[in-house]
Amino acid sequence: MSAYLARRLFYSIAVVVGVSVAVFLITHQLGDPVRMLLPLEASEEQYQAARQQLGFNDPILVQFARFSVDAVRGDFGDSLWMDAPALPLVLERLPATFLLAGTSIIIALVLAVPLGIIAALKPRSLLDHVASLTALLGLSIADFWLGLMLIFIFPVSLGLFYTSGYGTWEHLVLPAVTLAARPLGRISQIVRSSVLDELDKNYVTAARARGLSEQATLLGHALRNAAIPIVTLTGFELTRLLAGFTVVVEAVFGWPGVGLLAVDAIERQDLPLLQADVFVVAMIVVVINLLIDLLYGALDPRIRY
Amino acid sequence: MGEPLLRVEGLRTIFQTSKQVVTAVSGISYSVDAGETVGIVGESGSGKSVSMLAVMRLVPSPAGRITEGRIWFQGRNLLDLNPAEMRAVRGKDIAMIFQDPMTSLNPVLSIGKHLVEPLKLHLGLTTTQAKTRAVELLQMVGIPDAANRLNDYPHQFSGGMRQRVMIALGLSCNPKLLIADEPTTALDVTIQAQIIDLVKRLRREFGMSVIWITHDLGIVAGLVDRVIVMYASHVVETASVDDLYEDPRHPYTLGLLSAIPRLDAAERTRLTPIPGKPPDLSNPPKGCPFAPRCGFSTADCLSEKPTLREVAPGHFSMCHLELSKQAFISLREVRVNA
Numbered sequence: 178m179s180a181y182l183a184r185r186l187f188y189s190i191a192v193v194v195g196v197s198v199a200v201f202l203i204t205h206q207l208g209d210p211v212r213m214l215l216p217l218e219a220s221e222e223q224y225q226a227a228r229q230q231l232g233f234n235d236p237i238l239v240q241f242a243r244f245s246v247d248a249v250r251g252d253f254g255d256s257l258w259m260d261a262p263a264l265p266l267v268l269e270r271l272p273a274t275f276l277l278a279g280t281s282i283i284i285a286l287v288l289a290v291p292l293g294i295i296a297a298l299k300p301r302s303l304l305d306h307v308a309s310l311t312a313l314l315g316l317s318i319a320d321f322w323l324g325l326m327l328i329f330i331f332p333v334s335l336g337l338f339y340t341s342g343y344g345t346w347e348h349l350v351l352p353a354v355t356l357a358a359r360p361l362g363r364i365s366q367i368v369r370s371s372v373l374d375e376l377d378k379n380y381v382t383a384a385r386a387r388g389l390s391e392q393a394t395l396l397g398h399a400l401r402n403a404a405i406p407i408v409t410l411t412g413f414e415l416t417r418l419l420a421g422f423t424v425v426v427e428a429v430f431g432w433p434g435v436g437l438l439a440v441d442a443i444e445r446q447d448l449p450l451l452q453a454d455v456f457v458v459a460m461i462v463v464v465i466n467l468l469i470d471l472l473y474g475a476l477d478p479r480i481r482y
Numbered sequence: 483m484g485e486p487l488l489r490v491e492g493l494r495t496i497f498q499t500s501k502q503v504v505t506a507v508s509g510i511s512y513s514v515d516a517g518e519t520v521g522i523v524g525e526s527g528s529g530k531s532v533s534m535l536a537v538m539r540l541v542p543s544p545a546g547r548i549t550e551g552r553i554w555f556q557g558r559n560l561l562d563l564n565p566a567e568m569r570a571v572r573g574k575d576i577a578m579i580f581q582d583p584m585t586s587l588n589p590v591l592s593i594g595k596h597l598v599e600p601l602k603l604h605l606g607l608t609t610t611q612a613k614t615r616a617v618e619l620l621q622m623v624g625i626p627d628a629a630n631r632l633n634d635y636p637h638q639f640s641g642g643m644r645q646r647v648m649i650a651l652g653l654s655c656n657p658k659l660l661i662a663d664e665p666t667t668a669l670d671v672t673i674q675a676q677i678i679d680l681v682k683r684l685r686r687e688f689g690m691s692v693i694w695i696t697h698d699l700g701i702v703a704g705l706v707d708r709v710i711v712m713y714a715s716h717v718v719e720t721a722s723v724d725d726l727y728e729d730p731r732h733p734y735t736l737g738l739l740s741a742i743p744r745l746d747a748a749e750r751t752r753l754t755p756i757p758g759k760p761p762d763l764s765n766p767p768k769g770c771p772f773a774p775r776c777g778f779s780t781a782d783c784l785s786e787k788p789t790l791r792e793v794a795p796g797h798f799s800m801c802h803l804e805l806s807k808q809a810f811i812s813l814r815e816v817r818v819n820a
Contacts, residue, residue: 389600478589
């Protein structure tokens, strides 16, 4: 297990290094950050002096080394827009992002797993068709539209929950439900297909031949084998929720997450803030993928990379 | 002789798809006495495995189902039991081991978990008692260092060792009947012999009946008391193992025996394969299912299906021609010379 862990950690570090290079190249080499920093009326001498002073005339490897050292220290420079260190600005958005993504994925899992199992137990039955239709609806619905409809139904018509904001659980309900729709649909589909696959396998017949009940066969034998694709997809959907794909829903509900922050940073051409945001999101993705890899190892004893 | 342990009467099993109905088992009858070892021989698709899954009531549904028959086991018709009563029979009174020991064990559960489960379920042991018993069972089937292997997973065992684990699992609750569905087909020849020896020893120790399904007449010769030959969803012949090998009465059995390589055969003797292929079970022939491939068939054979008849004491054959092996051989020679 420790060798497995060490190897997964090594891969994670390699990914972080790759992400740093990408962030560095994109933000330092595309466009001219110095021109963006200076006021429009700055003279050519002032521009050159600033380039020299900020180190942009140094060889690119030296610049990258400086960037890396700063990044390791958590220093991405000051946000131009908010005039404060960039990293803390991103980090203070994290609780909101984690809360929303975590709640959404839990809602999705709690509903999707039973839904998929019910569909798999009676394939082609009425229940299966209803479950499959629900799944299809969930994953194909446009999230901003769903969000607006929920706002229309609950706060506007029924006076329940809030149209936007952050702070209490009542603020959380509508954006979390909105974001849960897609993972709910996708996860229930994969639960159905992987449970169906497993129930067809010889070890299930063998377990039944030992007198195990359908429930024990499903929960004790089939589900654990079906779990790997489910975990993979859940992890993917969770990273998607954490990595800012939620930005439209964050905008609809005025939810202060990292996705909205990234969009604000782009609109204001705030490169240090954008760098910090991208870097933090990348780190989250790496950590989640590492956790998923460890979960694989715990679920399936054959997995030892 | 009292009531046999297992008596199957007129068992019919079909598989229904949207396009066609396939009769996998056509109203077969047979019985297995207590302590007896019976071999069921037949080629792939002859219905031998399905007829055993039917005894366990594990025919894959909803496509497959038992449409007729009775399965008497210890005085009860298994087809009348409710699901909970049937589950109490499976693994407890009747155990089954399968062809492929890799796919028949759950890859993500340890061997110990596999073994403990039925012991707790059927015998009501505590986890500690069940673990102790599990180690004994593994020792009994010849797994070295059994105590330390409980936490190992199926992929950490070799094919032969996995089949030993399956056997330990099958015997864990002292079943009265062990159904072995081609348990050695996936194994090397030397391992096959070890597994057969193991089952021979254990059936004595446990005093249980064994049904051994195989497509290899050679394997069962030294193992079973009686042989049931299946062809195209029918039982075509059943006899004690000696009678069947010495005096086969059904042309299909004769064909199977001629297709076995023999060490004592004259040099350069050719094996005689059976020409043709089995009939399409979604559209079975009207007469004898073997008639189209049979070298001895007559007009009667093609138009009328024979019944399984007693041709000698305890020897049944489903053939219009009640001929002895010798008669068959002379008949064949006459044909060849003509």
